[in-house]
Amino acid sequence: MNTVSSPAFDAVEQGSSLWHDAWLRLRKNKLALLGGAVLLFMIVIALLTPWIAPYSYEAQNLDLGASPPSAAHWLGTDIFGRDLLTQVMYGGRISLAVGFIATAVALLIGVTWGAIAGYVGGRVDAIMMRLVDILYALPFMIFIVLLMVVFGRNILLLFLAIGAVEWLTMARIMRSQVQSLRQQEFVEAAVSVGLSPATIIRKHIVPNALGPIIVYTTLTIPSVMLLEAFLSFLGLGIQPPATSWGLLISYGAETMEEYPWLLIFPGCALTLTLFSLNFLGDGLRDALDVRGSKD
Amino acid sequence: MSLLKVDHLSVSFVTRNGTNQAVDDVSFAVEPRQITAIIGESGSGKSVSCYAMLGLVPSPPGRIDGGSAVFQGQDLLSLSESELRAIRGRDIAMIFQDPMTCLNPFMRIGDQLIEPLTLHRGLDKKSAQARATELLDEVGIRDPQGAMRAFPHEFSGGMRQRVMIAMALINEPKLLIADEPTTALDVTIQAQILKLIADLQHKRDIGVLLISHDLAVVSDIADQIVVMEQGKVVEQGSPQAIFDNAQHPYTRKLLAAIPSGQKIADAVAADPLIRIDHLKTWFTPNEGAEPVKAVDDVSLEIHRGEVLGLVGESGSGKSTLGRSLLRLVPLTGGQIDFDGTTLSALQGKPLKQFRHRMQMIFQDPYASLNPRMTVYDTLAEPLLQHNLVSKAGLDQAIRELMDNVGLAQAFVRKYPHEFSGGQRQRIAIGRALATRPEFIVADEPVSALDVTIQAQILDLLADLTKEYGLTMLFISHDLAVIRQIADRIAVMYHGKLVEEGPTAQVFDSPSADYTRSLLAAIPGAHAA
Numbered sequence: 001m002n003t004v005s006s007p008a009f010d011a012v013e014q015g016s017s018l019w020h021d022a023w024l025r026l027r028k029n030k031l032a033l034l035g036g037a038v039l040l041f042m043i044v045i046a047l048l049t050p051w052i053a054p055y056s057y058e059a060q061n062l063d064l065g066a067s068p069p070s071a072a073h074w075l076g077t078d079i080f081g082r083d084l085l086t087q088v089m090y091g092g093r094i095s096l097a098v099g100f101i102a103t104a105v106a107l108l109i110g111v112t113w114g115a116i117a118g119y120v121g122g123r124v125d126a127i128m129m130r131l132v133d134i135l136y137a138l139p140f141m142i143f144i145v146l147l148m149v150v151f152g153r154n155i156l157l158l159f160l161a162i163g164a165v166e167w168l169t170m171a172r173i174m175r176s177q178v179q180s181l182r183q184q185e186f187v188e189a190a191v192s193v194g195l196s197p198a199t200i201i202r203k204h205i206v207p208n209a210l211g212p213i214i215v216y217t218t219l220t221i222p223s224v225m226l227l228e229a230f231l232s233f234l235g236l237g238i239q240p241p242a243t244s245w246g247l248l249i250s251y252g253a254e255t256m257e258e259y260p261w262l263l264i265f266p267g268c269a270l271t272l273t274l275f276s277l278n279f280l281g282d283g284l285r286d287a288l289d290v291r292g293s294k295d
Numbered sequence: 296m297s298l299l300k301v302d303h304l305s306v307s308f309v310t311r312n313g314t315n316q317a318v319d320d321v322s323f324a325v326e327p328r329q330i331t332a333i334i335g336e337s338g339s340g341k342s343v344s345c346y347a348m349l350g351l352v353p354s355p356p357g358r359i360d361g362g363s364a365v366f367q368g369q370d371l372l373s374l375s376e377s378e379l380r381a382i383r384g385r386d387i388a389m390i391f392q393d394p395m396t397c398l399n400p401f402m403r404i405g406d407q408l409i410e411p412l413t414l415h416r417g418l419d420k421k422s423a424q425a426r427a428t429e430l431l432d433e434v435g436i437r438d439p440q441g442a443m444r445a446f447p448h449e450f451s452g453g454m455r456q457r458v459m460i461a462m463a464l465i466n467e468p469k470l471l472i473a474d475e476p477t478t479a480l481d482v483t484i485q486a487q488i489l490k491l492i493a494d495l496q497h498k499r500d501i502g503v504l505l506i507s508h509d510l511a512v513v514s515d516i517a518d519q520i521v522v523m524e525q526g527k528v529v530e531q532g533s534p535q536a537i538f539d540n541a542q543h544p545y546t547r548k549l550l551a552a553i554p555s556g557q558k559i560a561d562a563v564a565a566d567p568l569i570r571i572d573h574l575k576t577w578f579t580p581n582e583g584a585e586p587v588k589a590v591d592d593v594s595l596e597i598h599r600g601e602v603l604g605l606v607g608e609s610g611s612g613k614s615t616l617g618r619s620l621l622r623l624v625p626l627t628g629g630q631i632d633f634d635g636t637t638l639s640a641l642q643g644k645p646l647k648q649f650r651h652r653m654q655m656i657f658q659d660p661y662a663s664l665n666p667r668m669t670v671y672d673t674l675a676e677p678l679l680q681h682n683l684v685s686k687a688g689l690d691q692a693i694r695e696l697m698d699n700v701g702l703a704q705a706f707v708r709k710y711p712h713e714f715s716g717g718q719r720q721r722i723a724i725g726r727a728l729a730t731r732p733e734f735i736v737a738d739e740p741v742s743a744l745d746v747t748i749q750a751q752i753l754d755l756l757a758d759l760t761k762e763y764g765l766t767m768l769f770i771s772h773d774l775a776v777i778r779q780i781a782d783r784i785a786v787m788y789h790g791k792l793v794e795e796g797p798t799a800q801v802f803d804s805p806s807a808d809y810t811r812s813l814l815a816a817i818p819g820a821h822a823a
Contacts, residue, residue, distance in 0.1 A: 184662050184663075185657040185658075185659060185662040185663035186662065186663050186664055186665040186666075188618075188623055188655070188657070188663075189655065189657065189663050189664075189723070189726065190665075190676075191623060192621050192623060192650055192653075192654060192655050193650065193651075193654075193676060193677040193680055193726075193730070194647040194648065194649075194650035194651060194677075194680050194681065195647075195676070195680060196647065203665075203668075203676075204665050204668075207665075207667045208665070208666065208667055288667075
């Protein structure tokens with residue numbers, strides 16, 4: 001946002017921009033703040049894992065085998081005697097990275113694509129949206145397998161592949177938002193002020209479409225994490241010994257009758273992240289809605 | 296005996312922010328065979344008081360604090376929901392402001408009309424249909440047989456309101472409550488609907504309670520006028536008494552706010568700022584479809600320093616003409632010259648740079664301001680876009696703008712939703728003036744506002760026109776408003792210009808038939 005600061009007026013009225021005001025409102029929402037704090041904690045742990053993990057993630061103790069939580073292994077060990085806490089920490093690195101990076105890719109492409117299609121309209125819109133329809137129609141699995149075959153398997157490609165699929169829905173949501181917003185008189189007023197289409201989209205349209213975008217984003221992150229787990233399970237994503245929450249959960253599910261902790265702890269990590277995301281997302285949406293502020 | 300007697304009615308809304316007294320000790324009566332009008336601005340409690348006695352105010356947050364509403368010997372407020380339901384629609388019928396939202400778009404008119412007859416009266420289908428056709432004929436629908444088979448979207452707004460009236464009358468009510476029944480309609484249609492209501496009331500011997508914000512509209516047909524302000528009845532009496540001898544200051548304020556009088560045309564030399572030559576703006580809804588000729592071959596000159604009033608009903612193309620002049624819609628043909636520049640030929644960057652010379656004020660101040668931008672950002676945008684002020688001078692420029700349009704400077708950091716309609720329109724006017732334009736298109740700038748606010752904004756516009764040396768195209772459906780502010784008048788009908796001339800000439804000796812019918816439809820013969 002391009003906002004001008006004005007010391008002279010600030011003496012009269014506090015607050016300076018949409019984002020500043022949003023932060024003031026978000027600060028009052030304890031649940032959203034808690035969600036944000038938990039997410040931040042998760043990210044910091046993920047970044048520091050190589051230095052703070054209690055064990056090396058390749059270290060096996062086949063004699064120990066699967067053991068329940070103990071003083072030496074807080075979350076227990078898996079059937080190869082690997083420390084589960086270490087596994088969950090390393091898995092979090094992959095899951096969070098996939099979740100955030102793939103969603104960011106989807107957000108960037110989807111919002112831009114949808115905004116342009118919706119704002120320009122006409123033939124441009126028709127061509128852009130037919131392309132989205134074609135990509136929708138492609139079987140996702142074949143698309144991924146093709147990518148893997150052509151480019152070989154690597155984690156960056158995984159981010160890209162997931163992001164490239166998730167942006168389609170984002171583009172559609174954004175387009176319908178823009179179509180209704182561009183009919184509004186304040187957009188017409190912006191045109192008559194002489195703003196360029198790019199500025200109008202950035203300053204007048206996107207801020208007013210943020211609500212649905214944020215909600216959809218908080219829904220996309222978990223679905224991307226689950227998609228990664230699914231791909232990894234099929235052997236198309238992360239390969240052991242590297243791991244992710246999704247993989248840990250699917251292995252844990254196989255042995256949940258004998259060793260329930262192998263399912264419970266990775267499951268808790270994922271659930272906690274999703275809850276935090278939802279609380280933060282809801283809070284952000286409310287905070288960015290200036291109309292709800294004074295009630 | 297009165298048909299309906301409301302005594303000391305009080306209604307409040309209990310919200311988290313406290314209790315809001317919407318209706319405060321209100322008393323009035325509706326006599327049989329008379330039209331009683333309740334007049335007030337938005338928030339005056341005029342609708343709430345009528346809805347409350349019919350049990351139509353949701354509770355919570357609504358709460359009836361006391362009073363009585365005696366209808367045919369029964370206190371409506373003491374009845375149970377099921378007893379009220381039996382009275383609503385049968386003895387008391389309602390018609391609403393927007394006829395479109397009250398009709399089911401997926402049901403034929405005929406089916407919607409006979410439903411109450413077959414359900415509540417136990418009529419068989421055939422006689423119900425005969426009865427409904429008769430009623431459609433009575434409310435002035437041509438070809439009632441065909442109308443029975445039509446869907447609501449096939450009718451114009453005025454026709455739909457006639458259907459709604461037929462629907463209200465179908466159970467032969469004794470009291471008809473009409474809530475702003477003509478506000479969404481064009482002036483000529485408004486006159487017809489009001490006449491219809493008055494005729495039906497005579498013929499059927501019913502009492503009518505008419506709710507309106509427009510004193511001029513009701514003055515022609517009401518027998519009794521009740522003026523409400525902030526939940527209280529401040530004055531009531533016959534139209535004669537109200538217009539000739541208003542007691543309460545608020546009533547006098549309302550009367551003074553009725554646009555009246557005629558602008559004394561400034562002696563300006565006919566120096567055209569804008570020359571419109573055979574302008575065409577057509578829209579093609581679908582490829583291959585017949586184009587909608589919104590503006591069709593219009594030639595017109597707008598003189599430097601004048602206010603040109605552009606009159607027409609909805610669909611006449613008057614708004615499209617205004618938007619065409621500002622190049623907000625693509626042109627189909629013709630030419631626009633602006634002070635020697637061929638405006639219609641400008642494209643891209645030169646057009647963007649030209650835009651600061653011409654600005655627009657929109658009808659709906661709720662839609663024309665970005666809800667996520669503060670007043671400061673809204674006013675700063677045009678100034679910065681055209682590099683009209685340095686960053687250091689920005690605060691000062693915004694301060695001046697706010698002063699000029701009558702906004703307190705303390706509001707600078709507030710968002711649009713924190714303002715009233717009139718204040719929002721002031722912000723929108725400030726934005727339009729920010730670039731110091733020579734030419735402004737004002738598209739129905741006061742029609743979404745309450746009458747007293749409307750008068751203030753009109754005064755403001757008149758002052759600013761002088762102060763800024765503006766040339767203005769003032770678009771309106773309201774001839775009384777146009778007469779007050781315009782030097783010259785142009786009349787549009789179906790995309791064409793049918794009349795053009797100095798204000799006095801158009802009012803005193805109109806040349807086109809259409810202009811004559813518009814003039815005849817001006818409400819408020821008493822008021823003038």
